[in-house]
Amino acid sequence: MVRKPASMYRRITGQAYTRREYMGGVPASRVSQFDMGNLQAEFPVILTLRVKNRVQVRHTSLEAGRIAANRLLSSDAGVQNYHLTVRPYPHCVLRENKLATGAGADRVSSGMRCAFGKAVGTAARMERDQAILTLRVSADKIEVAKLALWKASMKFPTPCYIDVEKGQELIH
Numbered sequence: 001m002v003r004k005p006a007s008m009y010r011r012i013t014g015q016a017y018t019r020r021e022y023m024g025g026v027p028a029s030r031v032s033q034f035d036m037g038n039l040q041a042e043f044p045v046i047l048t049l050r051v052k053n054r055v056q057v058r059h060t061s062l063e064a065g066r067i068a069a070n071r072l073l074s075s076d077a078g079v080q081n082y083h084l085t086v087r088p089y090p091h092c093v094l095r096e097n098k099l100a101t102g103a104g105a106d107r108v109s110s111g112m113r114c115a116f117g118k119a120v121g122t123a124a125r126m127e128r129d130q131a132i133l134t135l136r137v138s139a140d141k142i143e144v145a146k147l148a149l150w151k152a153s154m155k156f157p158t159p160c161y162i163d164v165e166k167g168q169e170l171i172h
Helices: 059-076 139-153
Strands: 035-037 045-051 055-058 082-086 092-096 118-126 131-137 160-166
Touching: 035 059, 045 139, 055 059, 059 082, 059 118, 059 131, 059 139, 131 139, 139 160
Parallel strands: none
Antiparallel strands: 035 082, 045 131, 045 160, 055 118, 082 131, 092 118
């Protein structure tokens, strides 16, 4: 079966379905790393990517945003000059009632009978203005950091904005 578009899962509806100990077959989260770059150094500038709307972000989208930002940062800024953190963890389990398509599907599928669905992935529920990525950089790498966060924001299902939390005096 083909994976359904992420637009089907971005709205927050109903109660969160999170108790994995009672369900079987939940796919593992695709987010492979939550902290990247130089984890020991102290950086003067902190930039945060925040979501504008209340939304559900799938684990594949979080991983795509992390890869987009990390790839640009590691090539343009250098691995020792930043610390990138993925803030949310995808707890909510997404379910899908898979239906058969094609010739003879009406004889095979049961439609909406027993339509609870199987687990197909996980998602993180994000509130308005919640941080999705945090990036710590040195003062000379601010433009690269802003570009990296902007590229990562294209992977998420809602508009995002960059919030400079610390080091505003260094930008001007």
